[in-house]
Amino acid sequence: MDTLLTAEIAANAPRYRRKSSTFIDGIHDVSQDANNMAPAQLYSTMSGRLFHSGRIAIVMVGLPARGKTHICVSMARYLQWLGVKTRIFHLGDYRRATVGEGVEVPQDYFYPNASPASVMLRQKILKRCREDIYGWLNHENGQVAIYDAVNPTASGRLALAKEFAKHDVQTLFIESFVDDDEILKENARNVKISSPDFHGMDPDEAAQRYLQRIQTKIPVFETMEEKGLNYVKMKNAGEQFFYNNVSFNYLSHRIVFYLTNLHIKARTTFFVRAGTATEEDSYKADAPLSEEGRAYAEKVAETLLKHREEERQAAIANGAPDHPLRPLSIWTSTRLRTIQTAEPLQKLGYKVRQRSQMSQINPGVCEKLSERAIRSLYPEEVEKHELDPYHHRYPRAESYHDLAVRLEPIILELEREQNDLLIIAHESVLRVLYAYLMHCSTRDIPKLKFPRDEIIEIIPAAYQNEAKRVHIPGLDPKFIPSSPEDIRIPVPGSPSGPSSPIPGLGSPGEPCELVVLSRPPEKVINKAKEMVADKVADED
Amino acid sequence: MAPKTNGIGVQVEDMKICVVMVGLPARGKSYIAQKAQRYLKWLSIPAKTFNVGNYRRTDAPQPSADFFDTNNPEGERKRRAAAEAAVADMLQWFKSGEGVVAILDATNSTKERRKWVLDKVKSEGIEVIFVESKCDDEELIMANIRDVKTTSPDYKGQDPEKAAVDFRDRIRNYEKVYKSINEDGDEDDLTYLKIMNVGKQVIINRIRDYLQSRIVYYLMNLHIRPRSVWLSRHGESMLNIEGRIGGDAGLSHRGEEYAGKLPDLVLESVGSNRPLTVWTSTLKRTIATARHLPKHYNQLQWKALDELDAGVCDGMTYQEIADMYPEDFQARDEDKYNYRYRGGESYRDVVIRLEPIIMELERSEDILIISHQAVIRCIYAYFMQKTQEESPWVPVPLHTLMKLTPRAYGTEVQTFKANIKAVSTWRGKGSTAKHEDPAPDGGV
Structure with missing residues (x-):
């Protein structure tokens, strides 16, 4: 093959110079790590190919x-x-x-x-x-x-x-x-x-x-x-x-x-965390929302509806026809806190569907155990977990990989949905669904963060999806970071600094940021945009 | 997928479908209907077939071809009554709350009849998907006729030659009024799947929801060419002898003997030299068992065919499990299908991971699967329609080859014993014995 040409293509073709970011769809990234297993891979093979298909x-x-x-x-x-x-x-x-x-x-x-x-x-x-x-x-x-x-x-x-x-x-x-x-x-x-x-x-x-x-x-x-x-x-x-x-x-x-x-x-997908519940620590209890959780649910509804209307006005200003908003469907899991977080919207007449596959990751034996207890009871498991937080499964628990396999039907239904869609779920579920839409690597999935003061909006485009964060103003800062609702499975800290192995417990090394009360919606700057500008008009 | 209500009384899954x-x-x-029902039930989706022919038989057990002539008012009336009774029962089944997918098995060969069914079912808030099998391949039709005339209750005890002639006349009567879906272009609004010449061409029109697409996906993988599936466990392993579960051990002396005899056993049951495709798991004992099979057989290893993962109990005897994890041991016996070993799998998990295998199996022709006890139980349950209570207890003895042949009205099983001694790995409820003889019904 003409090596000069290959170099030329490498220099010009966007897929070769795309750099990973969890806010830009990684679909055109070329994986550097050959051993990185895909989210819902059924089995791994030496060749990396499924052996029952050519x-x-x-x-x-x-x-x-x-x-x-x-x-x-x-x-x-x-x-x-x-x-x-x-x-x-x-x-x-x-x-x-x-x-x-x-x-x-x-x-x-x-x-x-x-x-x-x-x-x-x-x-x-x-x-x-x-x-x-x-x-x-x-x-x-x-x-x-x-x-x-x-x-x-x-x-x-x-x-x-x-x-x-x-x-x-x-x-x-x-x-x-x-x-x-x-x-x-x-x-x-x-x-x-x-x-x-x-x-x-x-x-x-x-x-x-x-x-x-x-x-x-x-x-x-x-x-x-x-x-x-x-x-x-x-x-x-x-x-x-x-x-x-x-x-x-x-x-x-x-x-x-x-x-x-x-x-x-075209349609948009929104992700929102469930509000806090009265019995935060229990996976099995399926507790209802606390008072703060209810107030949060109202805020979510208000912010989301305002944002959708603003987007519509902006599109019209940009030359789009004056169409009414696309209908919005809401999916929750079958757990009370997600259902109740949807209630303010349901009262306004939005259709809510409950999906049993969307329940949070099962913590198995880790339920109700503190980090210290997990470390002392299952030192070997913690070690294994830190080596591969995506695939490792605590006794009786689900791994993120198990969760991804379980969510596969939801992925297909997600594709089928024609309305705009709001998904209200536990952070573990949001991580896996987000990873599908934005094509994140399995190393990043357990670390993705969805603070409560943000609605994640995913906008599909022909060439790649884009993520945007919409700020929910006026929330109590204590309520915002990854809450104790998280299951207590240690996640290794990011290389950039010390963090708690258990996101749910917060960590003294990670101070709560003060939240600016009225932050404008933050658009993720998609640097690949210019590169793909004429891609969509392709005529080849 | 079953309809469930939660604390605040909302239905989780309100979707109901009539195929x-x-x-x-x-x-x-009928073959497609029966298969779809079995598949859905295997995946824990409540499904039931309503066969109009069965309703008609109560009134006209063995009618001749002229019964099906549209100019025969008596026949017309009875057939209409049978359709009405079947639909009424089907709607009742939905209303009782237990039904999710009903399959209405009848010819529904006219536009009028389809419209009647559609209106009736839709008015109850149930979605309708039409599934048409259209076939012009004379050879395939004849093969089907031969199969039907020997297995259909309509021709039980009759001279096969006469039955075939009568059956062809019956088909001719249907052909007079038959209209393929959307043949005239005015049924474009229907949700339908049209399978032509056993999947050579397929049209899928206006699929409205996920469960429909899932059924369509499954049906597209089906074919009606005659074939069989052979199932065998690996030869006796070293761990089998010790009564230990799981592991990745080699074959015992007797296990080796079985591997050596398997080619003859397969040849005897196939009855000809036609090659099979062999699927094994990725564990040593199944690969070793398959290694003497003829070279012209294709062999594939599937991770999905590996034995149920016993997690922390892998390599233990039942007694050791009962001693170390008494609660788990008991919990497993109480609900063996759903029990997941610590760090391992449940039968339900195995079924989920076997789904692609089942899809591939449906697409393929003659396949010999060499796998493990729990996996074979799950595959057997799929073909034989075993319930979740029964399937984890089914006896699957070592050194035995099973031949499953799908027929229009069910699956035929033949067993071929190698007559090589082996330990029994079957275990009764509550038992911790290393080896015990299986109860005749699996002990359920």
């Missing part, structure tokens, strides 16, 4: 503004969560690296009768992308390569499947087919925001223009009907699926199952 |  190339099919990138990013997030080594190869990254940032491809780049120069350029870009795919599958134990491109013609797809087969790679095509004007316009509106060409234009008109431009640029697109290929055709964002199954294997079926729950409509 | 089967006779509908 190597798969998932090839995306569909014109721009069909939600392809969103689908492949979501799919990668889910597969990696399940412990399948997955990486996305956006053809656009290779195009940019080849023709240069901001340089347009020739007008006839996508034409069936393109000039020899354009054809050669296209071939060159395709070849480089594919060489990277093979390199990753062959030398880095990759299992699923997701190839994100338009792939508009049947002949091109047949050739691609043949080529992959030669390399002992099974191909599964996933087409996103949209003929619903509303969905197209909505997608186009989301895409065009980043393009200066449409600056200051009426959003509907800009969307229309954008769609027309796609049509002139890519005049030929054949929807999938190839009998001999494995494919999934997703129509209008999940309204209907058609599967042509020549030889689906375990992973293909799993992907199909995931896709039936996926949709490409 | 309505659609399709001509001999398309594997």
Whole structure:
């Protein structure tokens, strides 16, 4: 392989220079640690591949503004969560690296009768992308390569499947087919925001223009009907699926199952801690909210509703149409304190669903034991725990890994939900769900912090999710930090400073910060944003 | 997933689903219905099948093909009455509060009939998903006809040749009025799954919730090609002899003998030279047991097939467990399915981790599984529809090969003994014996 080119791509492709942060979705990060197990991995293997499935190339099919990138990013997030080594190869990254940032491809780049120069350029870009795919599958134990491109013609797809087969790679095509004007316009509106060409234009008109431009640029697109290929055709964002199954294997079926729950409509997920209960220390007691807990619940409702309305006004000011807010669903666990934290909102008419899978991590024998007691009773367990806080399980307790496996159905339902969603749960559950949406590493999950004075808002975007923290003003500082509600499982301190092995008990080394009462909502600055700006408008 | 109420009287899981089967006779509908029910129950979701044919049989036990002719008013009336009775019972089952997923097993081959069922069930606040099996492959249909005519109560005791002819006439009567779902484009609003030619093509339309998607996922993994599943435990291990549980020991002398005889035993039960795919766990004793099998058999090792993890009790005898953890020992006997060993697993945990195995098993054809007592119990429970009270006590003797063959109306079991002595690892409730003979019914 051309090493110069690889270096060039490394310099230009965002996935190579992304740096981990728990507030930016880590989906495009390349893991440095080969031994890092995924959150809900069923088992570990020497190769890092599931041994009951071969190597798969998932090839995306569909014109721009069909939600392809969103689908492949979501799919990668889910597969990696399940412990399948997955990486996305956006053809656009290779195009940019080849023709240069901001340089347009020739007008006839996508034409069936393109000039020899354009054809050669296209071939060159395709070849480089594919060489990277093979390199990753062959030398880095990759299992699923997701190839994100338009792939508009049947002949091109047949050739691609043949080529992959030669390399002992099974191909599964996933087409996103949209003929619903509303969905197209909505997608186009989301895409065009980043393009200066449409600056200051009426959003509907800009969307229309954008769609027309796609049509002139890519005049030929054949929807999938190839009998001999494995494919999934997703129509209008999940309204209907058609599967042509020549030889689906375990992973293909799993992907199909995931896709039936996926949709490409924008919606936001909020995370909130449950209020404090009267019997903080008991896992089994299932105590009701204390008085402070009730006051907290009122604050949550007030802050959240105010924030949603502000966001809507801001969007309108930005040129979005004056639509009413999306409906908001609320999920709680079946434990009283989470149910009661939802009550103020329920009284306002919001629908609350209780999910039994969302109960907090089971502390097992650690229930009602102080840190000292745990250390003296189970010194060996504490040692093991400190080595691997994610996978270690105290006697009769659940590990975070157990919790993640238990929450997997919730993950699928989370994807299915079309409304905005507020999840009120114990911090342990929030950690695992947050880790899925933001793709955090298992080393970080047990350490993620969700103080009570913040509502976490997760906004999905095509390329990655973004997290935002919304401050809840006017809370008693004592009430805010990770409370004794936490189960008493020691978590090793962060390298930056001493902290209590038991977050629930607080630590003298960790003074409570004084809270500024009216802090503006803090937007997480997404440094990758500029880098991905034209990614969403990709036309490859 | 069962409906539960908590302290403040809110239902946890209020979702109820009616799966309505659609399709001509001999398309594997009953097979699908029966499988789906078994799978859901295995996952602790209350499910029940309402077979309209069974209701009709009380009125017309063994009708001939003309009974199914749409021009036969008497037949029409009786069939309609059977459908009404089945639906009424089904709604009653939902109202009683115990039902979560009902499966209405009938042809439902006309638009009118589907609309009638939809309106009736929807008005009770229950979601409807239609599941159609459509098949044009003559060979598959004939294989199904052969299977049905030998197992269906409609043809019990009749001449098989005559039965086949009659059954084909019956299908022809249905074909006259049959409309595939959304064939005319006016049923686009229905939630449906259409499986064509045993999963070669599939359409999924307007899936509305997670449980529906889960059922769909399962059904997509099913096929109706004839096949069998063979189950065997590993050969007797060194720890078996000592009466110790778990561990990762090698085979005993007699265990080795079983491994040596297994290829012949398998050949005898398969009855031909066709190759099987062999799945073992990742533990030494199953891999050693499989190692003499023919080279052209594919072998796969699954972590998920490893023995139930006994946590702190791993490698102990039952007596040692009873001495060291008397409370746990008792708690386990009281609710063996849910009891989780300290730092280990429960049978429920094993079922959850076996789910991908079951999915893969459903997709595959002939498979030989060499695994461990608790794991085989869970797989056996899935195929034989054993309850959670029964399954942890099922006797699974060493040095015995079981052949399970799924049929339209249940699973057939055949047992092949190697006639090589081995200790018994079955244990009765409350017992701490190292080796005892299993009670005939598993002691439940």
